[in-house]
Amino acid sequence: MTTGEIFELPRNSYTFPTLAERKIMLQIMISLCENGMADYRIIKNDYFAVSKNLCINISDNTSLNIIARNNCFSDFSYLKISETSLVQAFWDYFQHFIDSDAVCSHEETIEILRSYL
Numbered sequence: 001m002t003t004g005e006i007f008e009l010p011r012n013s014y015t016f017p018t019l020a021e022r023k024i025m026l027q028i029m030i031s032l033c034e035n036g037m038a039d040y041r042i043i044k045n046d047y048f049a050v051s052k053n054l055c056i057n058i059s060d061n062t063s064l065n066i067i068a069r070n071n072c073f074s075d076f077s078y079l080k081i082s083e084t085s086l087v088q089a090f091w092d093y094f095q096h097f098i099d100s101d102a103v104c105s106h107e108e109t110i111e112i113l114r115s116y117l
Contacts, residue, residue, distance in 0.1 A: 033106065041109050044102055054069075055067040061088070064087050066078070
């Protein structure tokens, strides 16, 4: 969580995070947002339908990480793109997208994360 790295575990050793672990993850996410170390954004369902099984992460504008899970959450695919031109194109699109009405503001996102606690 603190490094942004994802390490896959063997499928038979994976278990879903406990309620206590989820609470800790949310607290870390909120702290990172409040301290300017991360900027999570939540997409408004009314504007843009995106799978809840999809996570996209841009690391320091140098790599694009895409994680997709199947509907049963029993398996997931991980794709890391480091090609500078592709990452930059996605970053440009992302910057335009987060300024639209389809995405919660930084403050709205923090409030939503807090409401989950």
